[in-house]
Amino acid sequence: LIYDAVYKNRMKRCIFLYIAILIVFLSTFKRTTETLQQDAVYKFIQILDWKHQNYKTFQRYIPESSIDKQKEFQIYKPPFVYQKNKNQEYLVFPWLFNVVTTPFYLFFDFFGLIFLPIFFGILSIWAFRKVLEQIPLSNEISNLSCYFYILCTPLIVYSATLYEANLCNFLLYFSLYLFLNNQQKKQKQLYSFICGIMIGNFD
Numbered sequence: 044l045i046y047d048a049v050y051k052n053r054m055k056r057c058i059f060l061y062i063a064i065l066i067v068f069l070s071t072f073k074r075t076t077e078t079l080q081q082d083a084v085y086k087f088i089q090i091l092d093w094k095h096q097n098y099k100t101f102q103r104y105i106p107e108s109s110i111d112k113q114k115e116f117q118i119y120k121p122p123f124v125y126q127k128n129k130n131q132e133y134l135v136f137p138w139l140f141n142v143v144t145t146p147f148y149l150f151f152d153f154f155g156l157i158f159l160p161i162f163f164g165i166l167s168i169w170a171f172r173k174v175l176e177q178i179p180l181s182n183e184i185s186n187l188s189c190y191f192y193i194l195c196t197p198l199i200v201y202s203a204t205l206y207e208a209n210l211c212n213f214l215l216y217f218s219l220y221l222f223l224n225n226q227q228k229k230q231k232q233l234y235s236f237i238c239g240i241m242i243g244n245f246d
Contacts, residue, residue, distance in 0.1 A: 057168050057189050061198070065161065068199050074153050082136070083205040085123060087156065089134045090141050090148060098145075103132040140207040156205045163209040164202040168193065170216035177223035 072078055079087050095104050103124065125133045140159070147155030171192050175185045192198065201208040 053186060053189070054169065054172060057172070057193060058165055060190070061164065061168060061193050061202075064193070064199055065164075065202050069203055076153055076156070078153075079156075079204060083156075085134055085136050086141050086144075086205045089136055089138060090145050092134065093138075093141070093145065094149075101133050101138055103134065137207075140210065144205065157203060160202045160204070160206055160209045163213045164198055167198070167209055167213040167216055170213050170220055173220040174216050174223065177220060 076087055089101055092101050092103055096102055123135060125135050127133065144156060144159055147158045149155065151158065168189065172185075172189055175188055180188070198209065198212070
């Protein structure tokens with residue numbers, strides 16, 4: 044019971060730190076779809092493509108000019124676009140994460156786009172702590188490792204834009220935890236296999 048209480052308190056501190064830094068980070072820029080950068084722009088356009096096509100196909104169409112005012116993203120050129128024929132073009136980014144994100148975007152606009160990255164950011168911290176539990180480390184090292192993960196990796200940046208990196212982080216850490224736990228308890232590795240399949244489909 045004492046261990047559980049201590050563990051929960053440490054998890055709360057880590058998650059509070061993550062959310063606090065994320066709020067500060069989000070406050071430093073305009074929170075609209077126009078602030079999306081790099082790959083997140085293509086993912087957002089893919090969502091708009093799907094919406095424009097009545098959720099039947101991801102075929103390209105000419106998007107709003109506000110998405111790429113400076114024309115810096117080569118949206119219509121390989122390797123970003125697969126051209127099936129002269130009248131059919133598709134963005135090459137994996138579509139599954141964008142499909143799951145779309146309902147949140149329709150209801151919450153920009154914050155809908157970052158809902159899943161934030162959600163899986165929290166889960167990745169939890170999974171990272173679970174991995175640390177399987178390794179014979181002191182409490183101090185475990186705590187510092189968790190803080191290092193929050194403060195010294197792109198976790199916060201990936202949580203503030205349309206990326207599936209936090210989902211992949213969660214699946215990777217959770218798979219590693221299941222593997223290490225299996226080595227100790229000789230359980231089946233089914234969940235690790237499922238996580239591996241999900242990583243391949245989402246990223």
